[in-house]
Amino acid sequence: MAAMSPSVSACPACVAAHAAEAVAAEAKAQVRAGFVLTLPTAHCAVCIADVERELLLHPGVRSARVNLTQRRVSIEAGPHVTADELIARLAGIGFPAHELDPGALSVTETDRQGRDLLMRLGVAGFAMMNIMLLSVAVWSGAEAATRDLFHWISAMIALPVLAFSGQPFFRSAWAALKARRLGMDVPISLALILSASMSLYETFAHGEHAYFDAAVSLCFFLLAGRYLDFRSRAAARSAAEELSALEVPRALLLREGGEATVAVADLVPGDLVRVMPGGRMPVDGVVTDGASELDRSLLTGETLPVWTGTGSVVSAGEVNLTGPLTVRVTAAGRDSSLHRMADLVAVAEAGRTRYTSLADRMARAYAPAVHVLALSALAFWLWQSGGDLRLSLNIAAAVLIITCPCALALAVPAVVTSASGRLFRKGLLIKDGTALERLAEVDRVVFDKTGTLTLGAPQLANLDDHAGEDLALALALAKGSAHPLSRALVEALGSAGVTAATVSNLHEVAGYGVEAIWRGSRVRLGRAAWVGAKARDMTATWLQIGEGAARAFTFTDRLRPGAVEAVAAIRARGLSVMILSGDSDGPVAALAAELDVAEWRAGVFPAEKAEIIARMADAGHRVLMVGDGLNDTAALAGAHVSISPASALDAARAASDIVLLGQDLAPVAEAMRVAQLARRRIKQNFALSIGYNILAVPVALAGLATPLIAALAMSASSVTVSLNALRLK
Amino acid sequence: MEILAYLIPVSLVLGGIGLLAFLWTLRNRQYDDPEGDGQRLLAKDWDNHPRP
Incomplete structure (x- = not known):
């Protein structure tokens, strides 16, 4: 705490x-x-x-x-x-x-689905335990009538349970078949149905082997994998829902007889809207009245506020800082620059090739192999035994049960659950299931500057350059304005123990600065041009006493906590780091020097960012993009994998795979470490479960598999992969 | 082997009771916050008497 x-x-x-x-x-x-x-x-x-x-x-x-x-x-x-x-x-x-x-959180729906799966899992679990209990007696040599009795009781438990608990698999297998695909669920359903019906037949015929225990435990382990998978996706989804900010798309429309609050969607070009200080531009337009400064950092990455007055062109998404503005709408809704940016994202997302996860690739190779194997076992034994369908079907069912991707179905969800749980505790939210895998492949990291490596909040840089009297005056003047620079000045001077000078007639001149009378002369704090100074290539506000030379208070953008550690840790992993910013050269160069990053580009346009990322991808690089602004959104969507801080714009968060919940940037490096670890575990798990298959499949093919061997192989492989996944912690 | 006539129903009934108890906990939303429930155990607030 x-x-x-x-x-x-x-x-x-x-x-x-x-x-x-x-x-x-x-x-x-x-x-x-x-x-x-x-x-x-x-x-x-x-x-x-x-x-x-x-x-x-x-x-x-x-x-x-x-x-x-x-x-x-x-x-x-x-x-x-x-x-x-x-x-x-x-x-x-x-x-x-x-x-x-609460309306935006689809809690109830998720809850219902989760409870539904959990109930099926629980029912399968209890049935499995009971049937195993009976099966132990059969394995240890129950004969004749006793064995038949036990098989009958097992059947009575297993059949309704399979019909109930197996539904998720049957449903998705049916959907896959209708779409003419062979998913993982088709062999699963086939194994469940075939083994249950063969065992029922064997029970009727007083046979020796019944696979009810195997069918039910198969169902149980598979449901466990499905539930883990569901849980991590539900957690990610609910947290992502939380983040979608409550954007109120309203504007203050000026019309004859007063003002009215209307939906942004209802605005048409030619309307006049008023934008109050602190408000965001709802539309593109031209200023017809008022003077102010605009923060354009979310659109362009620039940290310097831009002066705006009558005749200035403004874009949707910019934030009005000091004075009220009246804007004549030139483009609203679909045509505004905010929307054009969103379209850019759509283009980038369409270009992103659908990533096939390790599990998908595995399933694609595995499902046909299982079917071919079972079918050829059936054909071979039909030929070998001279048409004994019962024997051949029994062997085919045993092959299906043993090859069934029980461990495979657990291998990925178990690892992803434990990895994303671990990262969630560190303040990272994994929005997409394959994000971890993609993160593990990254060889290049691109950072945005404003709002990502920095907090987008100014911090006084040259406190020591000023005389005490100047500081006292600056504090007095800064207190008269809500401008971000003034607030930063008040904060810095306040904590330095400066007491404000006594001034009179303090007032803010919107778009320029603050003015007051001090000991009979005019004092000003504000823009360079207003106080007769020459503007510099860095954020600054100027103090002028009387007609004297103005003195600059310069500001740097506050570094995000953990930024230095994150960049250092990423470089220590041998990955190259680059900064792409829409800001001007000076601040970007300073930041790059501070973080010891050699590769940086300043003044990059949003479309250019996406293009640079796309070029890197074409050159065979797997890029991780970390950014927060609207200008990063297209790049975030186009990158191999992307991370955005929770303070990012809605669109940027939506376009990224992972969201940083805290302020600290350090978990980014931790995420990369965990992702690589998780990928290694997933591969190990695949190897483990394939290893079990290599041992058990020949036995089944040879017709030597008994229900005991099937149960042992299945439980042992499922438990091993789960334990291996837990090792991630 | 007559003992089987008692033991098998007994084991089935016990299993059934377990299953019903599980369904009850499920409906009672006892799996909604596993982490929080684990931590609440450590709180000292209601050690001496149950929450009113």
């Missing part, structure tokens, strides 16, 4: 997003008295107790229950309680929390 990340969103875009979330939260609180909050940092018994106790102290809260597996808390409260109060309360005791829209 010590390493709690600050929940203060430092970049203006996040402020805007949060403002939008707050509006949405308010709207919902009025109709609903139940909340679901995510608690990304909760991890132990003390956290549970603290959170629940604190929430119950809040007047109006009736119940609060933490779910640690999903890192969520469900709250029931009276109608006057709002989520924001509860979030503030939790923030007070050090738990950052965000509200989730």
